[in-house]
Amino acid sequence: MEIQEFKTMLFSEAQKSGFTDIEIYYEKKEVFGCQVYKGEIDQYEIAEDGGVSFRGMVNGKMGYAYSEKTDDTSIPFLLNNAKENATFMNDDSMEEIFAGSSQYEQRNFFCSSITDVSIPEKIQFIKDVERELFAQDPRIVATDYCSIRTESVTRNLANNKGLSLQDKINYLYVIVEAIAKDGEETKTSVEFEITKDFHQLNAKEIAKKAAEEAISQFGSRNIKSKDYSVLLRNDAAANLFATFSSNFSAENTQAGISSLNDKLGNQIASQKISIVDDPLLENGLASRTFDSEGVASKKLTLVQSGVLQSLLHNQKTAKKDQTETTGHAHKDSYKTAVKVGPSNLYIEPSTTSFEELLASMGEGILITNLSGLHSGANQISGDFSVAANGFFVKDGKISFPVNLMTIAGNFYQLLQNVEEIGSDLIFPLSPIGSPSVLIKSLSVTVE
């Protein structure tokens, strides 16, 4: 059934069965992906998919249900389940269907040049990346994945209060893993490039970066486990920051599971730190003109020179805190409820280059990769202890790679201990970004 027809039928049936306010949210996604191995296509993926989320008020309470099948049988499924689900909600849940903002930004996050490039052209490109990778160094012995992928997503939100919104976004990325062997030592690296302009990509550059990153780790040595000055390279810093980003959600402060509760107006970080969320960022992965409740998107400053200025709010959390929504209602997809979440969230860059940061550290550890963040970080307390790869830095220069390490500390203390911020803001295949961050001291344990 066509989505418009489904929507009309669903709205009409919903009204008949007692729903007063009604919303439908649907997504449609198109995917192309290709992975090569030893010069041949190894995995190839092509897809069209999507689904529908229904949200409606019945007897003053909000009910939810979703379906990926849009046929006759799905309408009673959605309505019956939403109705039953609503009965378990509390009367004071404060969730409502939004009539609309006065104005929405007209932005285009969809770039037709991505879809204009032919599939054979994309496949040839990724084959070139693999070939160039092996040409870089005889120690590059394998790759587990070398792939190119494009995704385009259309989001629609419509309700019976007259709102009807659409956003369309697409992107292309290339990701390659390099596996390097030298004697008994094996090292790996992952390199990626994300763009809206295919023709700007350079296969050799990507391959070179991946190879250099893997090879640079050979000859790793042991150093004493103790507290060191630590320079978190932009990608590692962004991943660490993303792990703790949920603490900026008013939903979490209200539930008492974020330490930022009651910290508005307080100095929560070093003066060097400013944090913004910009849903209108031109090349952002999470760019949008409206949030999951239909509220118009705009840029928000969360932290200004270390002072907490705002939390992320949707309508419900804003009402509880007696403030305005910041337009950060968030659904992971049509499958989930309206929660609170960031769009393109990042630490603002300075004008200091990465090399200047290295030089100003003098002696310490450069961290280039963190792993185990999903398990080794306690989002509630802010404590973390995670595996890390990196280098010993002496006299402001990279000296040698260090054996597998862990770094441990507390996220809130780390924010206070930031000495300098770099100019090299990056979003590592994620909408949460950071420049490189120099930290006064962290506990480092070496294997």
Add this chain to the structure above:
Amino acid sequence: MFSQTVIEDVLGTALSTGGDFSEIFIEDRFTNNMTLQSGKIETCLSGRDFGIGIRVFKGLQSVYAYTTDFSKEGLIKAAKNAAQAIQGNTIIKLPPFVQESYGTNHPIQLMPQDVDKSRKVAIMKTAYDSAKDYHDSISQVTVRYMDEEQNVLIANSEGKYIEDKRVRSRLAIQAVAVRDNQMEAGSYGPGAHQGFEFFENLNTDHYAQEAARIAVTMLDASPCPSGKFPIIIDNEFGGVIFHEACGHGLEATSVAKNNSVFAGRIGEKVAPEIVTYIDDGTLPNEWGSLNIDDEGEKTRKNILIENGILKGYLIDKFNSRRMGMEATGSGRRQSFRFAPTSRMTNTYIAPGKSSPAEIIANTENGIYTKYMGGGQVNPATGDYNFAIMEAYEVKNGKLGRPLKGATLIGNGPKTLQLVDMVGNNLGHGTGMCGSLSGTIPVNVGQPMIRVSEITVGGTKGE
């Protein structure tokens, strides 16, 4: 769901450009997810996931297409899209379907869709109250409830035609304890390949109180020291270390391309004799169990390491081609959105002879980890890391003060060699495992294990 003729047309279309194997995976899944926080239901969601995946092989090339368009035209279009990427001459003729049925190893008594949601909410409230009332310092409890019924139909160009129903239930409890400015969390999340009877038979209070107890205990925990120590890892979810340290390295996904540290080593001694490592998808009603995998292969008990000797790998259909070895019923995927690849089901270390008391008494200066968090591994290097949720120091064979904030790091194959005691208290832990074909339910299990030395990254220097 679809007539056999439509399915034949789809499989035929997928092979029309010279593919040598085609497969269709149809999924219709019903889910319920609820969250209870601050004593109130925060979210109550129901959904229907539906889609079709079509796969074509030609030699060592694999093409995957999926769609949520279930019209015949939509399916044929997806099959054509997939076929487009294949170039060949030989067109295979489809054999007639052989409808298979294996019955079930995992009987379901109460289908979740047939149970009134108020009964589900009641279970959550019991868990909430139990955790909240455990101690004054418990400030917040979040209870998550999940059930799902996944119906799949798998047919392929070899004549396979098989349907399966997977039903899973899980309850996850997280408790937060607060004192002064300190916040600590504890969690527990039991689950099974079972219907609503799972919750009815569950000792909900026990799991809720354990989550609360961990959070409260961690308020008094000291920062974990850094360095190398003998580590005692308790049973159940403790098995996550071997899931990371060697389970992933035994998956054909990395073995087939020779990118695993275990590749090409069958018959070699990779662990001490006391270690036997098994992946068994047939364990009745266990969380990671399946009647058939997502390629329609019957699941089985795969002995991976027997008395220290590497015996086998976990192999899916595609990688079995690259490896020239038979598939082991290990092809799994999160949903129709993912092509299957080799994955674990219920993986565990077989029980040994030592009693837990004996293992602790035999340890002079080490760390005992009662509950683990999750972990991660790089299969190419074998380097792993994983987090400790609750741990204690061990001094002169006795348990000492609680420790917090530590991660264990090391190299899988090396750690495996350092196992020096295996307990007799095998237990299975419930987990979710993320990899190439998405996030899937798995069990990690083991008896209590001692490893003579692992690097601990704590917050307190040596």
